[in-house]
Amino acid sequence: xxxxxxxxxxxxxxxxxxxxxxxxxxxxxxxxxxxxxxxxxxxxxxxxxxxxxxxxxxxxxxxxxxxxxxxxxxxxxxxxxxxxxxxxxxxxxxxxxxxxxxxxxxxxxxx
Numbered sequence: 001x002x003x004x005x006x007x008x009x010x011x012x013x014x015x016x017x018x019x020x021x022x023x024x025x026x027x028x029x030x031x032x033x034x035x036x037x038x039x040x041x042x043x044x045x046x047x048x049x050x051x052x053x054x055x056x057x058x059x060x061x062x063x064x065x066x067x068x069x070x071x072x073x074x075x076x077x078x079x080x081x082x083x084x085x086x087x088x089x090x091x092x093x094x095x096x097x098x099x100x101x102x103x104x105x106x107x108x109x110x111x
Contacts, residue, residue, distance in 0.1 A: 033101060040094045043087055050084040 054077060061073045 033098075036094060036098055036101075040091070040098070043091050043094065047084065047087050047091065050080055050087060054080045054084065 057073050057077045061070060064070055
């Protein structure tokens, strides 16, 4: 839907709309940033737990002599390493989003 043009007859409507939504526009970015930071903290927690699980599997791998169990541990280590890689990629994406939003905020206040 295209925005209607502003002219003398409907300028009051646009002013009322601007006044009604002004607070929403100011608080929305803060909640978006809070959500991004919450997800960032959540992903760092995932990363920390995945690293601990990988360390545990490696220590078990070094201590075990059963070849079947060693094979199972190798599969688990590969799966956990893959999950860790995806987690790190998600962290990079979130940190990039945060950087972009901060840059946009700085440009907005610089103008």
